[in-house]
Amino acid sequence: MLPRQGSTIAGPMDDLYMFIFWLSVVFFIIIAGQVVWFGMKYRRRGPGEKTPHITHHLNLELAWSIIPLLLCIVLFFWGFDGYMKATVVPGDAMEIQVRAKRWQWEFEYPDGIRALNDLYIPVNKKIRMVMISDDVLHSFWVPEFRVKMDVLPNRYTDVWFESTIPGTYNLTCTEYCGKGHSTMRGSIKVLTPVEYEDFVKEGPPELKNMPLRELGELVYKSRGCESCHSLDGSRRDGPSWKGIFGKTEKFTDGTSAVVDENYIRESLMNPHSKIVATYEAVMPVYKGLLRDREVLGVIEYIKSLK
Amino acid sequence: MADVKTTGAHVHGEAAHHASYLEENKGIMNWLVTYDHKRIGLMYLWSVLLMFLVGGLFALLVRLELLTPGEDLMNAETYNRVFTLHGAIMVFLFIIPAVPASLGNFVLPLMLGAKDVAFPKLNLASYYIYVVGAIMAILSIVLGGVDTGWTFYTPYSTSTAGAVTLMTLSVFVLGFSSIFTGLNFIATIHTLRAPGMSWYNLPLFVWGTYATSVIQVMATPVLGITTVLLVMERVFQVGIFDARLGGDPVLFQHFFWFYSHPAVYIMILPGMAIISELIPTFSKKTIFGYRGIAFSSIAIALVSFLVWAHHMFTSGQSPLTNAIFSFLTFLVAIPSGIKVFNWTATMYRGSISLKTPMLYAMSFLLLFTIGGLTGLFLGTLATDIHLHDTYFVVAHFHYVMMGGTVIAFIGGLFYWWPKMVGRMYSEKGGALSAILVFIGFNATFLPQFIMGSRGMPRRYFTYLDQFQPLHQFSTVGAEILGAGILVAILTLVASLRKKPDAIANPWGGSTLEWEAQSPPVTHNFVGTPVLEHAPYDYRHAKVEG
Amino acid sequence: MSHHADSHAGHDVHGGPKLYGAILAGLLFLTIVTVGAAYVDFGSSTINIVIAMTIATIKGSLVCLYFMHLRWDKVVNAVVFLSSLVFLAFFITLCLIDVESRDVLRPANWTGQAPTPIPSQVSNTPEGIGQPPKPLPKEQQPATDGHAAPPKH
Amino acid sequence: MSQTLESAHGHHPAQQHHFATMEQQFSAAKLGMWLFLATEILLFGGLFVGYGIMHNRHPEAFVAGHHHLQRPMGAINTIVLLFSSFTMVVAVWASQTNRKKLLIWGLIATIACAGIFMVVKYFEYSHKIHDGLLPGKFYSYKGPQVEGEFMFFSFYFMMTGLHGFHVLIGMIVLAWILIRAMRNEFSDQYYAPVDLAGLYWHLVDLIWIYLFPLLYLVS
Incomplete structure (x- = not known):
């Protein structure tokens, strides 16, 4: 049950x-x-039945x-x-900052590493999540940890847990927050102490050995690229990735450039420096959110989309 | 049966049939401007039934969409609007007015031996206020829709697009309709009781309605001011609920639930009140623990004002507040338990006739018990953390609202139908509907307890694959439930095609409304009824049914 | 209910212009006292508010008891009126308990200070709280689901 | 209850068919009115709760905000309303004792006081509007101010606005009662409408008794 x-x-x-x-x-x-x-x-057996007067x-x-x-x-x-x-949070808990926004979870570790939606934590360690929302109410729920707390705008709330079994756990938003409420999911990956050290250094284990193109595809699907960039040439909030590599793009300031490795990296790290004409500056900044290898993966993935 | 002496020529069995309220002053215009509580009750009845069908249609759409994860029938935005409308229509336009304003309006003055409610004009006004509110709510669907959930939590409700302002104002208007009904009933019960009818001779339906009215009068104004503040926040950004401006979004939840938790009892108390009539009548036995049932209604009404923040255990309110409200919540569980035990004790050694209303009453006992007991999981602080805002909560309140109130409402409708329209319906149709509703209801909502416990949050448009079998089961159940409701309505409507055939007291009921002819004359009684025996005293019964 | 000699409707006539005049004088006097008290600091703002509210409650009681005839009226009417005050008192008290006790039961390592916010491009830190909202330009009014523009400071 | 069966005095024209006696009708009407007043208290109550909590959260802002209000204006309005309550209660007494002239003059005095109240309110409001001390996003005051001060004006306008609305409704109701009084409809047999309108008017006064110190005399 x-x-x-x-x-x-x-x-x-x-x-x-x-x-x-x-x-x-x-x-x-x-x-x-x-x-x-x-x-x-x-x-009732018949119409004339009498009942006691209790x-x-x-x-x-x-x-x-x-x-x-x-x-x-x-x-x-x-x-x-x-x-x-x-x-009541125990005093020796490791603190992780959580920022909820429609419709994603942003995490920041004490040493400044940041992660989106996927949180990696060590097993058997008390973790305190200090949470704030960017917009409306959200709620942080990990069913298998039996913890839940609303995330409010402009006020910090917290929740703590100590996981006991390594594995992957679902994180879901349980306070209704609009269109993307039901997909505002994340996962909490509980790692053994050895794996966790490795993670701190090199990123999540399953990504480490993934081919670059596959890694890029994963980033495309999991980091929100999908919602603005199509793969079939159709127009969304950002340019489609289909056949974009090697193309010359015109920008809103009148300049233009060829889409190459450097341009893609710049678009991820500092997207608002060049805005493709007819589009708006809505791309989020991915600086600090993507590891180097993931950036390479995206570049490889875009290259592969002919 | 309470022995009634009437000064007119009205004698059982051989009464000359007087022109009933349905036969006098025919014509649509006479209905629209009527002050007769029976006609107003019937107009309310058709209106709330219409709203029930609309809300039910939205419910079926929600269930259909959830048949598979992902987008099949509608996109996420549409889904959000649909579940919001389902909730808002069912709560504000159906359940809250359902029993008091339709059945209550019809039956209450009859039970008191009164000619009408205390303020007939206000009664009619309250109906038209309801109609205006309903039109505003329907208009808001056309003018952009509402996707806030029926709870209108800030800051989502103050920032989202759509016709939220109109919907909020509609709730404000509907609140006044509810206030006026409650106010009218309290004044009626205080001043228009038949000679000889002391407070302890009141039928329990009247006690339940009285308790409901107290909540309607005392809690609904707070809903009014809450909606006003919400509109102010949307239109002027006054800052009270907006954290960015120094306000407090959690304060909105306090405001909202200060009304809406007592409102839960506005919904369930009338249901309990109906059950307190059905069980003694169809057991042909006096009610067990009359005072226990009567006082527990009042106790529920009073304590219901002190438990609202149990909807907010994970909202960021203080742990001290959580503790206080958890404790008070358990206190409100006791009177509900007392009622259930008294009802079952009434059946003990009775002469139980399993007519349609009794089948519904027995369904009520089973379903409401589940609803009440699952409430314990949610009132308990530790388990509520896990279960809050999940399908467990959805299932819990459907067991209380639908399994409790709606089942009681349908049961009451079958019970008083002969009195209202003067015709008997097909018992087979009634029994079939009761069984279908019972099976369909459990099939719909029992799986949701499991889903909630396992990790299915509410208000989700799509879900993890692991929940699909349970969701599908639930959807199939909803179709059966819908079919059961349809059978019930068809059974009642089919009876209208017959000639009037109902006698004054087809069930052997013991309260005053069964002394009036079926259907009653315009001013209810031919002559003035005088009560000589307490209700439910079957030692004096002259059995007719 | 006793029938009064000159009231066939069965209602006693109470009070009279003299009594009402005396009550009015009392109310005016208390108004002067309230205004006067507002210029005196009794120590803390809580005490000041309690004093102001106490005087207001005395005035209110005079209005209820004499002008609104509650003193002579049926008990049920007084019960109705008082219960509205009781429910209001519950509402105020329990809301205040929550607002005032938030974070009281926090653990030892919780200092009551807000933790350092996450640095982010989108500024949503508590700074700037309490600034009046600026009217939004038309196109920034809440328009699309999920992208409502917060008032800019 | 025994007397309710028959009325010894026949039927008064204002008696409705579903009441046995005028007395029964009167007590129902009065109870109904008190219930309505209870709802009014809870309606205003929500604003008081909001005020209390926001005042606790931003005490300096509320103190600073109230310095923009003119205490003399508030005090005058308090006196005007108290006096109108007095004239109202005298009017009720006059109707109970068949003093028709006094009833009419009492009502006129009450309506006049309500008018004075609204005129004073008009001057206060126009002063605020001129200074830009408006609720929410329309707040545009440029002078020195404390953080959150705009919220005081949100509450000032919502609370006095709702109260002012009730004064207006009261004026309409009292005017209607006045017309009926001039048509000689009321007597010691039938004065319920005057009595009920009076109750409503006293409640409007009662609420102002709390609004005045809360808004004008914050310390």
Whole structure:
């Protein structure tokens, strides 16, 4: 019923969940059982049936008021305890800054490395996410960690977790934020300590050995290029990549240049220096967001699009 | 049956048929300017049923789109508009007015032995305010649509395009319709009870409606000012909810839920009120724990004002606030539990007749129990963190709103239908609809609890492949549910083609409305009814059904 | 309900111009006191507000009890009126509790200071909060989904 | 309840068919009015909550903002409204005791006071508009100011605006009552409309009693 337990707080939280679940099952069986059983047993046999005149029964009524009340108080304290454990951040947590914007997650590590949508973290380490939104409300949810917190504009909120099993976990936005709400996903890749060190140096493991063209395609799909640059020559917010390599582009300032490796790199790092005529300056800056090898990948990928 | 002495010539069985409210003053113009609560109730009934069908159509569109991940029927923007309209129409135009304004309007004065509500003109005005609000809401679809979700959370609602301002104003207008209905009912219950009808002789439907009216009067004005502030924020950027200007977007949620949580009880209390009538009538047994049910309605109404922020446990409000509201939320669970236990106890050793309304009442008991129990997961702080804003929540509130209120509403409609139109419907059709609705409803929403727990957020246009089987199951369930509703409506409409055949008290009901002829005369009773026995006292019953 | 000799509708007539005049005098006096109190600092802004609101509440009570006849009216009307105040009090109190207690239960390493924001090309740091919005040029008005222009500072 | 069955005095022309007695009709109407007043309080209440929270968040801005208001104007308006409440309650008393002239003059005085209130408000508003002290994005005051000061004016205009709207509605209602009074419709048998309009008018006064210190006397 619940997704796998990926963090230290998942276990206790699931215990509570299962407790409420079985409690509900018991109460449901009692009530539904009565309804169905009475419905069959006391079914009207004829028009003249007499029924007993039972108006109330104080002790019975007190019992079914007080017992649920006590159970509810238990639930409250249990839930409050779990809530405090899940939200009070331990002092020794590693801090990662999160900036949510429509419709992507931007992360920044303490040493300044930045990542988009994919977060790599070490296993068995307490992580605190300090979050802020660029626009509307978002909400940070990793189902397998059982953590969720809204991300607000102009105010920091935080959430913490300590993952227990290396692997990939989904991150989703759970506060409705418009058109791209349901695709505002990210992934949290929990790495072993060795892998994490490697990551800090060279980037994510599965990308390291990928052929450049494939890496470029991945960047195209995962870093938002797709939404503005088509591959089939059709017009979107930016020029199509089909056959663009080697073409001469005219710019809004009247100059022109051939699309080559240097031009592509410049367009990624400093896109607003040259704007292709008839387009608007809407391209985001990818400086610091792409590793060198990923830039090379994009160049190779564009070259391959004849 | 409460023994009633009427001073007129109205005697059971052999009563001369007086011209009913349907037969007098025919013609559309007479209906449009009528002050008769029964006619206004019927006009409300057709209007809310129309809105129910529109909202239901949007629901089916949502479910169809979710049959597969990705874009099939509509794009993300359209989908967002469709689910917003589904929510807004169902909440503001259907459920909130459904029971009080249609059935309540019809039945309440009859139950009190009154000739009309206290302010008949205000009653009619409130209907037209509703119509204006409904037209504004429909217009906003044409004029750009609304994609904020029915909750209008800022800053999304203050920055998105579309007809949000018009929709918000429509909610403002509809709020007044609701306020006037509530105000009217409170004054009616206080001043127009039949001679001999003390507070403890009130039918439980009246108690439930009274509690509902208290919330309508006390909470709806806050919705009014919230919508005004939202419009101000959109038009003038006054800054109160806009974080960039020094405002607080979470404050909007406080404002919104201060109304909208009590509003949840505006929706469910009338449903409970109907069930409190159906179960004793069809068990032919006095209600168990009359005072427990009556006071729990009032308790729910009062405590409902103190639990609103449990919609905001992950919103960034303070942990202290979370703790306070979680605790208060559990308190509101107790009176609901008391009611359920009292209802089942009423069935004990009864003479249970499984007519259509009773089938709906029993469905209500099962579905509302699930809805209530799943609420425990959400009121508990720790588990709510995981479940908040997921399909678990969607399933939970559908179990309460649809499995609770709508099922009770349909049950009540079948119950009072003979009184309203003077005709009996086909029991087979009714029973078929009850079974289809029950199966379809569970098939639709049970899978959503699992999806939510596993990680499916709400308001998603597309989803991960792992959820597809459950989504498909849910969509199929929604089609069955839709078919069940259709059967119910067809059954009722088909009965209109018959000649009037309903006797005054076809079910052996014990409250005053069954003393009036079916359908009643314009001023309800021929003569003045005087109540001599408490309601639900079947020792004095003269069984007719 | 007792029937008064000169009121066939069954309602007692209460008060009279003399009593109402006295109440008016009291209200005017309290208005002067409020204005006067506004020029005195009683220590903290909270105390100042409490004093101003207390005087306003006394004035309000006089209006309710005498001008609005609540003193002589049926209990139910007073209950209705008071319950609106009670619900309003809940609304104000619980909202204030939230706003005032945010971050109170934070962990030890939380200093209450906002953490350093992520450097970004798009400036959305809390600086500039509380500046009045500037009217947007027409084309920048909220127009397309998701790209509403925030007011520029 | 026993008396409600029959009325010993026959039917007053203003009695509606679904009420057994005038007394029943009167108490229903009065309860309805009080319920309506309760909704008004909660409607204004939302603004008070917003004001309280934003005041807490930007205290300096609210203090600085209120220096732009003219206390004498506010004080005059307070006195005018209090006096109008007095004339109103006298009018109600006059209708209960069949003093028709006093009723008419009381109503006229009340409407006149409401008029004075609106005129003073007009001068205050035009002063603010001239200085650019307008709500939200129309705020264009250029003088020295504290951060967030514009928000004070958002609240000033929303609160006094909604209140002013209620004063206007009150004037219309009272004018209608005045016409009916001149047509001799009211007596000690039937004065509910005067009484209810009076209740509404006192509520408008009551709200101003709170608005005045909150907006004009912030410290």
